[in-house]
Amino acid sequence: MDLYAPLFGYLAVALTISSFVPQVWQSLKTRSVEDLSLWTLIIFVCSSSSWLTYGILIFDLPIIMTNTIVLSLQMALLVLKLKHNSPRQHKIKIEHVAIWVNDLEGMCEFYSKYFQAERGAKYENPAKKFTSYFLRFDHRKTRIELMHNPEYLPKEKQESKINGLAHLAFSVGNKQHVDELTNQLRADGYAVLSEPRTTGDGYYESVIADPEGNAVEVTI
Known part of the structure; x- marks a missing residue:
């Protein structure tokens, strides 16, 4: 012992x-x-x-x-x-961003495959013809809600210039990763709206169109 x-x-x-x-x-x-x-x-x-x-x-x-x-x-x-985390300060943060989509499953697959989203449980409200998923990023601290209603018009049938979501931005760490992911998305058939470049405000970024035409910014 x-x-x-x-x-x-x-x-x-x-x-x-x-x-x-x-x-x-x-x-x-x-x-x-x-x-x-x-x-x-x-x-x-x-x-x-x-x-x-x-x-x-x-x-x-x-x-x-x-x-x-x-x-x-x-x-x-x-x-x-x-x-x-000073007790005198109250931190305000964005809880989530919501996007109306036409192809709910396809959009979930896009953000899961290329941006490491973790898909939550599907929510359905038959009375309102509403379905949605929450996608979680970065240890669940950032969320996107993808929402679908069959009565809503797809983006391509709306006017090209509308107020609303400008883009989603994802940080991938460094310039090399920006270039690699941009090339991967291009090779997989997604439109590159803006090639990798350093912007006037100092960001190195590219802009990709997701499956429904929303601008997705890939930055450091």
Whole structure:
């Protein structure tokens, strides 16, 4: 038993530390800490500080190691929380963009195939002849609602100049990816409305027509 006791101690160290690493990594990557409770982080920091003090007083190496690293991770989260999610600020964000479409399934397939959309459950309202899908992007933080009603006219039968959606813009990371995706869409038969270029406001982008003629901007 004495042989296994230290192993379980160090296993506990590894598991405790690893339980905080994914959250710290996600918060650093997205700069999003909205869902983290400030008071929970404060309690975590106080708890780890107390355990670290206790470990130092009794010179228990697993306790000292665990709480030194965990306290550092918790402090990183606390700093991010205070920096990026001040309680004095209320952040307003776009919940989703809605588009009327003629071919609901075809449009879902286009955005899923080329822009990594995750399709939600289909919604149907027979009384209003209404069907829709929510498409989720970027860890579900960005959504498009594609909506269909058979009584609505397709885009090509409407006037060419109308007020409404100008374009959708997707960031693909860098210029190389802009060029590669533009060429892939061209090869698959989609119209390239604007070749990859650097615009006057500094964006490197191309513009593609989706299956129903909506402008899709591919940018860095």
